[in-house]
Amino acid sequence: MKVTTPGADGRQRIMDAAAELFLRQGYPETSLRHIAGAAGMKAGSLYYHFDSKDDLLTAILRQGITVMVDAFEAAAADVASAPPAEVIATHVRAHLGALFEHGPYTAAHVITFHTAPAPVREAIVPFRDGYEALWAALLGDLAEAGALAGDVKIGLSRLTLFGAMNTAIEWFDVERSSLDELADTIAGQFWTGVAASGGRR
Amino acid sequence: MKVTTPGADGRQRIMDAAAELFLRQGYPETSLRHIAGAAGMKAGSLYYHFDSKDDLLTAILRQGITVMVDAFEAAAADVASAPPAEVIATHVRAHLGALFEHGPYTAAHVITFHTAPAPVREAIVPFRDGYEALWAALLGDLAEAGALAGDVKIGLSRLTLFGAMNTAIEWFDVERSSLDELADTIAGQFWTGVAASGGRR
């Protein structure tokens, strides 16, 4: 039953196991007994590390944001002065990397956030806002530089781009397909659309 | 506590109440006692109409697909021989209409499907595939007519478009904002992207 890093200390082992299970099964349908089993201990022992199940979820959601923010900042350093299309492509690839290549935390965040208990959501929202602000600033800079079409609504565009990227966890299989290709598709579609050249409105 | 169409027969009244609650709170966190209360009856009575909670969910998920398919077909009739950009815009608007304007079934479907119990998901998948096939055919026709850029991967593009539309239920408020504007943004972005003219790769 033990599935997670055997060397890790208790708290981290529990979080690894729980994030994985929350991602695969959802928060309410994952029991503390199951999490404890996957982390190699008994249910009662979890309470030495966390105050409650909600507390455990909160810790996981925050870690998911940390992973996303780190990915964003690494990408930003890589494209300090690149052309707009490349800036977008690099950041899309970084976000997808956070979702699929850096452990279950970001994916678990995306899956569980919106049905999380209200107190948990409220505790997490400020951190989420921090990540969204990074994207808002990125797109704002592009708009100011004249790289975006005049009728683009930045707020709506950012949200639909997030939607396109985040729902990939429902169908994309990172073992069988290329994440680079997915990133190219999403970034390209966001940037220039699918219409044949000459299709601009 | 009674919230739903008082005239409707028992089965439909239960489904209306349950779809609404599943959408707002999620499937596992909605109890049969709560559903029964909202439908104006007691928990035990539900079993006259449905075999189990999973059976009720299955019925709701199917109804959600029916609403989507109906909306698609109405849209298709409206744009029998329109230019490609208008075809896309009309179908995007129809899908968003199914999500926000034709009752809670389609939205409940999108919210609950991916964490539904495996037997329920398996029973529903064939019907979902039917709806996705409609979109696949639509985009396939556009590609054949030469309306899509040469490097567009239809399968991936369809999935990311779905992602952009469906995640709107997590943040879009149909009372406070214009669904037409949202549809324009999503369809326009899908079709021509956000880059300033001349940005084509």
Next chain:
DNA sequence: GTCTATACCACGATAGAC
């Protein structure tokens, strides 16, 4: 077709030994 009453179980959480 809806009610009451209840069986049975799994859950989150706590207490205290080790």
Next chain:
DNA sequence: GTCTATCGTGGTATAGAC
């Protein structure tokens, strides 16, 4: 830091009266 044992609650589901 983890264990065992257990409490209380609320869940789905069933049986049988009306």
